[in-house]
Amino acid sequence: MLSIINTKTVDESTRFLIGRNILQVAEGGEFSADSILRNLSN
Amino acid sequence: MKRWNTEDENHVLNGILFEIYFNSRGQFRQRDFKCSFIDEIFSSENRNNFEKAFEFITNQIMPFDEFVFYMPFYPPTTLPIEILFKEVSDFYEDYDETVFIIESIKLHNVEIMVSAGKNHFGSVECTLEDFVKKISSELCIPKSQLRLTMNFKKTDLKNISYPFSLSLSKRVHTKLGLNN
Numbered sequence: 001m002l003s004i005i006n007t008k009t010v011d012e013s014t015r016f017l018i019g020r021n022i023l024q025v026a027e028g029g030e031f032s033a034d035s036i037l038r039n040l041s042n
Numbered sequence: 043m044k045r046w047n048t049e050d051e052n053h054v055l056n057g058i059l060f061e062i063y064f065n066s067r068g069q070f071r072q073r074d075f076k077c078s079f080i081d082e083i084f085s086s087e088n089r090n091n092f093e094k095a096f097e098f099i100t101n102q103i104m105p106f107d108e109f110v111f112y113m114p115f116y117p118p119t120t121l122p123i124e125i126l127f128k129e130v131s132d133f134y135e136d137y138d139e140t141v142f143i144i145e146s147i148k149l150h151n152v153e154i155m156v157s158a159g160k161n162h163f164g165s166v167e168c169t170l171e172d173f174v175k176k177i178s179s180e181l182c183i184p185k186s187q188l189r190l191t192m193n194f195k196k197t198d199l200k201n202i203s204y205p206f207s208l209s210l211s212k213r214v215h216t217k218l219g220l221n222n
Contacts, residue, residue, distance in 0.1 A: 007046055012053045015046060019057020027076050037079040040043045040055065041087045 043092075050094050058083060059099035059114075062182070063106075070106045073209070075182040084184040089116050108212055111149065112183035120189045121181065124148040127194050127202070141167065142194060144204045147177070149212075156209045164206040170199045180210045 010018070026033035046054040062076045062083070082088075089096050093116045103110050112121055126146040132139045143165075147155040168176070178185045192199070 012048070012051075015053035016057040016060070019054040019059075020061040021057075022054070023058045023061040023076055023079070027078050034079075036043070037058070038082050040083065041085075041091050042043065 052092050052095050055088075055092050055095040056098050059095055060102065063099070063103050063110075070103070070109070072106070072109050077179045077182045080178065080182060081184045081186070084114055084118070084187075086118060086186075089114075089118060111154075111181040111210070111212065112187065118184075118187055120187050121183055122150065122189045122191065123177065123181075124151070124191045125177075125193075127192065127199065129194070139201065141201050141203045142199050144202065144208070147210060152212075154210045154212060156211050165203045166206055166208075167201055167203050170196060170202060173199075173202045173204065176204070176208070177210075180208070 005018075022033050022036055026037050043052065043055060046052055062080075063071055065071055096114050096116050100113050100115055103113070107113070113119075124147070125144065126148075127142040128145045130141055130143055132141050144155070146153060174185055174188065174190070177190075178188060181188070
């Protein structure tokens, strides 16, 4: 899902909030967010 | 994740790291950090690739170091934890079972276990692997950075019992009133 966002149009604050949301939903068991955290270096 | 880098900053990872330690109001959580993915997030590969993000979160949590056992510095450090078990036999009718009860958990020779393990009531039984996960979660540290010393061989510790209310704190002595 993260891959469809155009990084050039997203400012720093939004990026930060996206990061917070990724962990929130991953902790809640969301599989796609889980996958992002397991492959952060990609 | 690298495509979110702006020069040497990665604000998405900054947000992920911030969420571990801070609540929705931006306040430090003090306990119950969001540690479910700590092994993945704090991997050495990520620390090498995103050094600035780990520097960022370390600076953010530094003022709260009395609540934080493990600082995600670069390069990574280990945490020496000493665990003392007591071997007891449980008898259920004709079934005999050996249980290893947690007596003490120390960091740098200082007790950090809040609830004493002497009362067997309300305890959790688990394998060593699950107990290490529990310690890793309580301390918010990747398992790879835990340096455990125990008074029994790992192979002996098949059935571990710890208090249901087990929590770890740097301020155990204050909580027990031992400083007075």
